[in-house]
Amino acid sequence: MRMTRRELLIGAGAGALGVLLVSCTPEPKPTRTPTRTPSPLPTTNVPAPADSVRSSWATDQYSRGAVSYTRIGVQSDTRATLAEPVEGRVYFAGEATDVDNPSTMRGAIHSGESAAMRLRATAEAGERIAVIGAGLAGATVAADLADLDVEVTVFEARDRVGGRVHSHLDDDWPIPVQLGGWLVSPDDDSDLAESVDLASALWRSAGADIEPVANAPLDAAITLAQTFPADVSLTEALIATGADPEEPGLASLLAYLATTSGADAEKLSAWFPPALPRAASKGIVGDLGAYVRTQLSDAQLTLSSPVTRIAYDDAGVSLRLGTGESTSFDRVVVTVPLGVLQRDGIEFAPPLPFTHRGALNALGMGHVETIWLRYDEPFWDTEATIWHAVGDGPAGGGGLTLEDAVMVRTWINLLPVTGENLLVGIVGGDDAEKFAELEEEGALLSALTSLELFLPSGATG
Ligand SMILES: Cc1cc2nc3c(=O)[nH]c(=O)nc-3n(C[C@H](O)[C@H](O)[C@H](O)COP(=O)(O)OP(=O)(O)OC[C@H]3O[C@@H](n4cnc5c(N)ncnc54)[C@H](O)[C@@H]3O)c2cc1C
Structure with missing residues (x-):
């Protein structure tokens, strides 16, 4: 997950960074590459960070991806179907079950509130209720049932709470490193933790800064698609309006959309599109884990306890844990990610009713990954907080010659709002899946070469 400057520099070998360091780091012993000739490493003028941390949700067995998305042809009521209780015993919550704000922290919290409301209408005094998952949805269920005369036990597979919100605390970092959800709408008043305004955007291409790319082409495509006899992808809808999804500005906007929807435009429904990109955001810079722990404070919490089986009938529910142990409850709320249920x-x-299995398979699980870079000194000179890389980098091709390298087009500059030299790269959709597969060195070099566009003019070499 983490690579220090020294490790990067040793690894960079053939690049400019490596050249810079040859004089101050011992020559690594040559190693054999048994199967193929290694592809050339990129060169970049972007300085190596003092430290970096990145996420890996795609390969995480307790998330299996980042956020749910609505596939082409899938009806809007699919998420509501997923939220329907089964036989009054098995309840569902989690971002994928929220109709209005899926794929978000807000959706996860709202889904927890909805499940708790349903339970309040059915659960009797003294009942034992199990909640599976200590993410935002599960924690909200627990908090909302705290004043009810029921016993709530939360089973969490990980050794920490929060799930897809993960404020990684490390003495080497001045603020929590948010590896999962942390950006909310500027008017969000949920007050989960301390936040900063990310109000100014910069759209930069190799030639010059360009006008911010507005959502107008997406709005037009969605409006046109509503007149079609059947759903199409957002890409097809854009093309139908005469727009070119590969035009660099629009491609960057779609890359930004993928950082919140988790999917590329060719996979997204135009009839039921995700929330469109925001020009401005609020970034949570406090510890989201503290918020989740507070929500869970009245429940019994069992960490490192994956649930592997749920048996249910008229009389109640029996849960089997990863240890093989079984335990009984009156009802259960399942809040694990869609990706976990799909796999x-x-x-x-x-087995769950067809309606639920149909809904589970109809929705898609998308990908979002993030990389945090910490610098001792900033190399950038812009005060803008949300950066969009448009088109190729100055080297033509973004300097990306590393095989399978990924262009990270969306960046958050936290320096103007926190005083700390922090840059956060976010990548979504297929690129995020690819990014997650990269070795540490490839991921970091992908990130650095993607930042070339943001070097001050004259520094591009
Ligand atoms: C990289 C990334 C960036 C994001 N960015 C944003 C953003 O900027 N803004 C925003 O609003 N949203 C964002 N999101 C989405 C947001 O984080 C999620 O929608 C939300 O946190 C989901 O909460 P949840 O409770 O539904 O699921 P989760 O947080 O996934 O909680 C489910 C819990 O179930 C646990 N679990 C899984 N399997 C088992 C099992 N078998 N037994 C027991 N426990 C199990 C998991 O460990 C997890 O803790 C992002 C997500 C990611 C991954």
Whole structure:
């Protein structure tokens, strides 16, 4: 997950960074590459950071991706179907079950509130209720049932709470490193933790800064698609309006959209599109884990306890844990991510009704990954807080010659709002999946070469 400047520099070998360091780091012993000739490493004038940390949600067995998205042809009521309780015993919550704000922290919290409301209408005094997952949805269920005369036990597979919000605390970093959700709408008043305004955007191409790319082409495409006899992808809808999704400005806007929807435009429904990109955001810079822990304070919490099987009937629910141990409850709320349910991360006995299995398979699980870079000194000179890389970098091709390298087009500059030399790269959709597969060195070099566009003029070499 983490690579220090020294490790990067040793690894960079053939690049400009490596050249810079040859004099001050011992020559690594040559190693054999048994199967193929290594592709050339990129060169970049972007300085190596003092430290970097990145996420890996794509390969995380307790998330299996980052956020749910609505596939082409999938009906809007699919998420509502998923939220329907089964036999009054098995309840569902989590961002994928929220109709109005799926794929978001707000959606996760709202889904937890909805599940708790349903339980309040059915649960009787003294009942034992299990909640699976200590993310925002599960923590909200627990908090909302705290004043009810029921016993709530939360089972969490990880050794920490928060799930897809993960404020990584490290003495080497001046603020929590947000590896999952942390950006909210500027008017969001949920007050989860301390936040900063990210109000100014910069759209930069190799030639010059360009006008901010507005959502107008997306609005037009969605409006046109509503007149079609069947759903199409957002890409097809854009093309139908005469727009070119590969035009660099629009491509960057779509890359930005993928950082929140988790999917590329060719996979997204035009009839039920995700929330469109925001020009400005609020970034949470406090510890989201503290918020989640507060929500869970009245419940019994069991960490490192993956649930592997849920058996249910008229009388109640039996949960089997990863240890093989079984335990009984009156009702259960399942808040694990869609990706976990799609991959049979939990066995249901009897199997869930067709309606639920249909809904689970109809929705898509998308990808978002992030990389945080910490510098001792900033190399950039812009005060803008949300950066968009448009088109290729100054080297033509973004300097990306590393095989399988990924262009990280969306960046958050935290320096103007926190006083700390921090840059946060965010990548979504297929690129995020690719990014997650990169070795540490490839990911960091991808990030650095993607930043070339933001070098002050004259520094591009
Ligand atoms: C990289 C990234 C960036 C994001 N950016 C934003 C953003 O800027 N703004 C925004 O609003 N949203 C963002 N999101 C989405 C947001 O984080 C999620 O929608 C939200 O946190 C989901 O909460 P949840 O409770 O539904 O699921 P989760 O947080 O995933 O909680 C489910 C819990 O279930 C646990 N679990 C899984 N399997 C088992 C099992 N078998 N037994 C027991 N426990 C299990 C998991 O460990 C997890 O803790 C982002 C997500 C990611 C990954």
